[in-house]
Amino acid sequence: MTLNLLHLRLSGKMLILLCSFLYAQVTFAQDDVSSTAKVQSIFDSYIQFRHQNQVDLALETLNEAAEIAESNEDAKLLLDTYHQYARIFLEEGDRETAIFYWDRASILLKDLSYPFGEAFHKYLEAALRFDEGNYFQSLKLLEESRTLSNNRNLGNNILLLEGYIFTNIEKYEDAATNLNALIVNSDDKERPYLATKANLQLAQISISLDDLEDAIIHGKAALELSQKHKFSKESKIANQLLSVIYEKTGNFNESLFYKKNLEKIKDSIFNIEKVKLENKTADRIRFDHQMNEINKLTAKNEELSESKNRSEITAILTSAFLTIISLLAVSLFRNNQIKLKTNDLLYTKNKELELARDAAVSAMEAKTNFLSTVTHELRTPLYAVTGLTHLLLEENPSNHQKEHLKSLKFSGDYLLNFINDILQINKIDADKLEPLNIEFKLQKVLTDVVDSLQQNANENSTSLILDYDPNIPSQLLGDPIKLSQIFMNLVGNALKFTKNGKVEVIAKLLRKEEEEVKLYFEVKDNGIGISEEQQKNIFDSFEQGSVQINREYGGTGLGLTIVKSLLGLFDSKIHLESELGHGSSFFFEMDLRCDSEALQSVAFELDPEEFDFKGLHVLVVEDNKINQVITKKMLNKKEITCDIANNGNEAIDLAKANTYDAILMDIHMPGISGEEATRQIRKFDEEIPIIALTAISLDDSLDNFYQAGCNDVVTKPFKPEVFYQKIGQNIFKKKTEGLV
Numbered sequence: 001m002t003l004n005l006l007h008l009r010l011s012g013k014m015l016i017l018l019c020s021f022l023y024a025q026v027t028f029a030q031d032d033v034s035s036t037a038k039v040q041s042i043f044d045s046y047i048q049f050r051h052q053n054q055v056d057l058a059l060e061t062l063n064e065a066a067e068i069a070e071s072n073e074d075a076k077l078l079l080d081t082y083h084q085y086a087r088i089f090l091e092e093g094d095r096e097t098a099i100f101y102w103d104r105a106s107i108l109l110k111d112l113s114y115p116f117g118e119a120f121h122k123y124l125e126a127a128l129r130f131d132e133g134n135y136f137q138s139l140k141l142l143e144e145s146r147t148l149s150n151n152r153n154l155g156n157n158i159l160l161l162e163g164y165i166f167t168n169i170e171k172y173e174d175a176a177t178n179l180n181a182l183i184v185n186s187d188d189k190e191r192p193y194l195a196t197k198a199n200l201q202l203a204q205i206s207i208s209l210d211d212l213e214d215a216i217i218h219g220k221a222a223l224e225l226s227q228k229h230k231f232s233k234e235s236k237i238a239n240q241l242l243s244v245i246y247e248k249t250g251n252f253n254e255s256l257f258y259k260k261n262l263e264k265i266k267d268s269i270f271n272i273e274k275v276k277l278e279n280k281t282a283d284r285i286r287f288d289h290q291m292n293e294i295n296k297l298t299a300k301n302e303e304l305s306e307s308k309n310r311s312e313i314t315a316i317l318t319s320a321f322l323t324i325i326s327l328l329a330v331s332l333f334r335n336n337q338i339k340l341k342t343n344d345l346l347y348t349k350n351k352e353l354e355l356a357r358d359a360a361v362s363a364m365e366a367k368t369n370f371l372s373t374v375t376h377e378l379r380t381p382l383y384a385v386t387g388l389t390h391l392l393l394e395e396n397p398s399n400h401q402k403e404h405l406k407s408l409k410f411s412g413d414y415l416l417n418f419i420n421d422i423l424q425i426n427k428i429d430a431d432k433l434e435p436l437n438i439e440f441k442l443q444k445v446l447t448d449v450v451d452s453l454q455q456n457a458n459e460n461s462t463s464l465i466l467d468y469d470p471n472i473p474s475q476l477l478g479d480p481i482k483l484s485q486i487f488m489n490l491v492g493n494a495l496k497f498t499k500n501g502k503v504e505v506i507a508k509l510l511r512k513e514e515e516e517v518k519l520y521f522e523v524k525d526n527g528i529g530i531s532e533e534q535q536k537n538i539f540d541s542f543e544q545g546s547v548q549i550n551r552e553y554g555g556t557g558l559g560l561t562i563v564k565s566l567l568g569l570f571d572s573k574i575h576l577e578s579e580l581g582h583g584s585s586f587f588f589e590m591d592l593r594c595d596s597e598a599l600q601s602v603a604f605e606l607d608p609e610e611f612d613f614k615g616l617h618v619l620v621v622e623d624n625k626i627n628q629v630i631t632k633k634m635l636n637k638k639e640i641t642c643d644i645a646n647n648g649n650e651a652i653d654l655a656k657a658n659t660y661d662a663i664l665m666d667i668h669m670p671g672i673s674g675e676e677a678t679r680q681i682r683k684f685d686e687e688i689p690i691i692a693l694t695a696i697s698l699d700d701s702l703d704n705f706y707q708a709g710c711n712d713v714v715t716k717p718f719k720p721e722v723f724y725q726k727i728g729q730n731i732f733k734k735k736t737e738g739l740v
Contacts, residue, residue: 039065039068039077042062042064042065042068043061043065043080044189045057045061046061046062046065046084047190049061050091051190051192051193052232053231053232053233055088055092058088059088062081062084062085062088065080065081066078066081066082069081075108075111076112076114076117079108079109079112079114080120082101082102082104082105082108083101083102083105083117083120083121083124085097085098085101086099086100086101086102086105086124087124087127089101090124090127090128090131095128095131098128099128102121102124102125102128105121105124106121109121115148116148116149116151118148118149119145119146119148119149119151119154120145120149120154122141122144122145122148123141123142123157123161126138126141126142126145126161127161129141129344130164130165132337132341134340134343134344135165135169135344136344136347136348136351137340137344138161139162139165140347142158142161145158146158152186152188153187153188153189153190156182156185156190157190157194159178159179159182160178160179160182160194160197160198160201162174162175162178163178163198163201164201166178167201167204167205172205172209175201175205176205179199179201179205180198180202182194182195182197182198183195183198183199183202183221192228192231193229193234195221195225196222196225196229196231196234197234199219199221199222199225200218200234200237200238200241202214202218203215203219203222203238203241203245204241206218207241207244207245207248212248212249215241215245216246216249219241219242219245220242222237222238223235223238223242226238232265236262236265239258239259239261239262239265242254242255243255243258243259243262378415382412382415382717384626384627384630385408385412385717386409386412386717386719387627387630387633387717388630389405389409389412390409390634391630391633391634391637392405393405393406394637412717436479436480436481436482436703437477437478437479437593438477438478438479438480439475439477440476440477440478440480441474441475441476442474442476442480442483442507442519443468443472443474443507445483445484445487446466446468446487446505446507447466448484449484449487449491449505450464450466452488453488453491453492453495456492456495457495457503460495460499460500461499461500462499462500462501462502463501463502463503464491464495464503464505465502465503465504466504466507467504467505469507469508469509471509471512472509472519473517473594475594476517476592476594477592477593477594478570478592478593479569479570481702482566482569482570486566486567487505487521487523489560489563491503491523492559493559494523494524494525494527494584494586495525497525497527497528497584498525498526498528498583501526501527501583502526503523503525503527504522504523504524504525505521505522505523506520506523506524507519507520507521508521515593515594516591516593517591517592517594518589518591519589519590520587520588520589521589522585522586523585523586523587524584524585524586526582526583527583528581528583529578529579529580529581529582529583529584530576530578530580530584531580535576538560539560539561539563539574560574567588567590570591571591572588572589572590572591573588574586574588575588611724611725611728611732613638613639613640613724613727613728614638614639616639616640616641616662616727616731617640617641617643617660618640618641618660618661618663618664618727619642619643619645619654619655619658619660619662620635620642620664621645621648621650621663621665621666621669621674622644622645622664622666622669622693623646623647623666623669623670624666627666627716634720634723638724640727642664643658643660647670647671647672648671648672648673648674648676648677648680649672649677651663651665651677651681652677652681655684655685655688660688661688662688662689662690662691662727662731663688663689663690663691664691664693664727665677665690666692666693666694667692668694674694675704676708678690678708678709678710679708681709682709689711689712689730690709690710690711691711691712691713691714691726691730692710692712692713692714693714693716694713694714694715694716711730712729712730
């Protein structure tokens, strides 16, 4: 019985304690909800007072919020309050006080994780930069603010400030986009106010663009909203704008009407007293807050003094320390302002440089595309000129006709070389050249260059000699085509300026380490030489030393530029040693790879004179009628018969239905290209030699032709001897390999 009574008593006490605890929790929750609702009500009142330009009442409500935040030790609420203080003082033109509150907010933010607070802090900093005139810095800060919070109201205020900035930097279209979005905004806090501000700014933009009708529409919309919601400051601005706009249109009655409204607002006793009251309230609140800060610092100072027995020395040191800190703070603030202005200037200059760079790139692309199109289009008529000239020379013309035809042939060859050089330079400038990495025989490449230029050497009574180091591995990996181009330009250049002399082409092995070889190349002559002054610019485009040299020897002045650029693809550099009247020496080094395990086999070579073209039957794929006639006649000269395909589809059908010894494939044709036609033919015939005949443009790549299935490439317009040699090499090499 006693135990039961004891148990009941204990249970009763526990129940009382539990009820007390629950009551306390409910009361605390109610107080918390009540406090939150009260703070929200305060901020709602603040927004209304701020919009209606009742600055004194707005500051009073903020002060009430700050007191609640301090009593509840609510750092986030206090931060929000400081931010609003900074905002309203900045809007009222008191920049110094705005910075005072912004700095206090900065201190609070260091110990808070509050994304919205950080975002609003960035927004206020952007507003301060805008007030200074640092527009690009302000835009950058607004973008950072946008990424920190997706709060709708903050986002709309960012749009508005961006609209002001875009207007000031005359990006009216961007400004209008932002402001029109604010006119129809769905902001739950500031919808009418934002729409009013947006209409006022759009009216300003319309005035700048001399669109006065649109300016009137936005001005009246702003006035209607401001009067309806008692936005006194905005109402004043709207009346002022409408007065100016109507004066510009010549409607002086309407202008006078709005000017009178404006004068009423300005001269109203209510407004004069209101300004006095606002200033008094602002000064009091600012003074109270600043005194509060001073009292805190004084209390800390006294505490320090007491801990040191109020030593006179400590007091002096503390005072000196505080003075130094204050001076440093002022200095840092000024330096920060200078830094921000400098950053904004740098940001502006960077933007200008980016625009200049983009313009330069666009100009370069336009130039490249133009030259590519021109050079490509010139090749078709040039093919007719060179082809018909060759055919006429083959038909035994009279002596006086032969002289004219030779002059015509020379002019055609000169023009062809010029076009090829321009195309090569543009490919290099456009970064559309990449070195190949295929197996080749260096000795054969150099021998071919020397043999092809031997006739030029004979005409100048000059001996052309190849000095080739036998220790160089026979099988190398690299780009034989570009290497050939380098030596064609260097040797051709040397022969041009050397008469009754000697030109040497030298290739030496410097060292060999496993599969890596370093080679030394030199082309030297004993021609006219180059002066020291001329050597400085000799590798620049269209440079030939002097006008007299250009007139005497001709040429484009692009050869050495091409050499320098091509060697750059191999990470190599051309060097020059020359003395006027004693010849020149161009030399460079190059790293290549070799296949040490490759068989040192001797390739089977055919002499062009041994080609027996009689009885060959080929397919010519060409869409140009003149080119068809010329190509057919050139083939018939060697007793080669041919069929003509006008496009890629015809070529595929004829290749399926007939047997040919080779296909001469034009690349650029309407419908499917020569590359695609080659791919289709390779699906059912992998053996037939296909030679691409094409006027290569800037976008063409030899690699693409070979990957499509072409065995060789001849560029149009071509030299007849090259044309016949390529046909013979590909047809007879295939047959010879089959026999072997």
